[in-house]
Amino acid sequence: MDDVLVLNASHEPLCVIDLGRAVTLVLSGRVVTLETTGRVLHSPSTSVAEPTVIRLVRFAVVPRHQAPVTKRAVLAVYGYLCAYCGRARADSVDHVIPVSRSVGPPNVWSNVVAACQSTRRGRGCNGAKGDRLLSELGWPPVTPIVPTRAQILAALHRGHPTWAPYLAA
Numbered sequence: 001m002d003d004v005l006v007l008n009a010s011h012e013p014l015c016v017i018d019l020g021r022a023v024t025l026v027l028s029g030r031v032v033t034l035e036t037t038g039r040v041l042h043s044p045s046t047s048v049a050e051p052t053v054i055r056l057v058r059f060a061v062v063p064r065h066q067a068p069v070t071k072r073a074v075l076a077v078y079g080y081l082c083a084y085c086g087r088a089r090a091d092s093v094d095h096v097i098p099v100s101r102s103v104g105p106p107n108v109w110s111n112v113v114a115a116c117q118s119t120r121r122g123r124g125c126n127g128a129k130g131d132r133l134l135s136e137l138g139w140p141p142v143t144p145i146v147p148t149r150a151q152i153l154a155a156l157h158r159g160h161p162t163w164a165p166y167l168a169a
């Protein structure tokens with residue numbers, strides 16, 4: 001378990017980094033350690049409590065409130081389950097309103113869901129849906145999940161038990 005959760009100065013979860021980088025930040029004084037494993041790391045010149053959660057000393061301005069849409073994040077947020085059939089393992093991202101027919105930006109959390117594609121029996125829900133709207137197919141409507149940054153981090157990383165209170169929505 002070498003991942004370290006990084007919080008903004010406002011305590012909002014920002015990202016996950018590896019232990020080596022986290023220790024460098026701790027030693028630089030740019031972050032403070034909030035939670036540790038209880039172990040202590042020793043080097044010839046110093047010793048540091050092994051961090052699991054650190055917080056920036058100075059507030060970092062995060063450009064977008066919404067975390068970027070990536071395939072890895074979408075699949076994780078949906079628990080790798082197809083949002084259409086609710087049964088098959090999702091291995092693709094589908095745009096609820098197809099890219100070709102979208103008025104607004106299509107690649108936003110409010111328009112993407114995890115969908116099955118490579119099923120043993122053909123094209124899966126993603127292929128069956130194609131460039132059509134759910135209403136045109138007679139499929140029930142779905143409401144895409146618009147996750148917080150914390151929810152995405154929680155879905156993507158198993159994390160140390162000390163992370164839990166910081167990632168609770």
Ligand SMILES: [Zn+2]
Nearest residue numbers: 082085116125
């Ligand atoms: Zn499906």
